[in-house]
Amino acid sequence: AQSVTQLGSHVSVSEGALVLLRCNYSSSVPPYLFWYVQYPNQGLQLLLKYTSAATLVKGINGFEAEFKKSETSFHLTKPSAHMSDAAEYFCAVSDQGGSYIPTFGRGTSLIVHP
């Protein structure tokens, strides 16, 4: 079985500040990990993914995430927040053991203040 926990349903930052969105997962086999972003009235779209290559993954719009097996974490960061980053962010896990169903976290709403 696999699961995802996103710590904090809302994260508020100032424009230009560091963005850190937390994701911890549990999986009985090596995982594939994803971050998606959802803008208002839109579907989810992929930001970045980890599929057992480099542990530091770079995505679109300046976001990156680091896979830490010892901490079972896949936190999302961006050095400097922009107003356009305000959205809902979802972490998801699927496993290499054959369960092709991605499991999504509850989501974290990123609020960016001017």
Place this chain on the structure above:
Amino acid sequence: DAGVIQSPRHEVTEMGQEVTLRCKPISGHDYLFWYRQTMMRGLELLIYFNNNVPIDDSGMPEDRFSAKMPNASFSTLKIQPSEPRDSAVYFCASSYQGARTEAFFGQGTRLTVV
């Protein structure tokens, strides 16, 4: 490719009526997922198909919900009869080879049952 296409984008219906949501996945994708998103429950997987065959429908809330995929390019989610608690945004997503690759989401159908 135009991406995953869902119709309608918005649906308002009266309690007790039948509602049919439609989805056209990305050509060549072999997995199709139906999700429901609400504030209370987040993103819930309702059912998924592999090569047009329903694999897991354990997320379908009750017998009022049914889903079909008659061919590789079309799927429907039907609610009959509809109830106010079914009000939500319904997403269709497709992917190729499941776990390793990301899911591509449609824009969603916002369903309101009055």
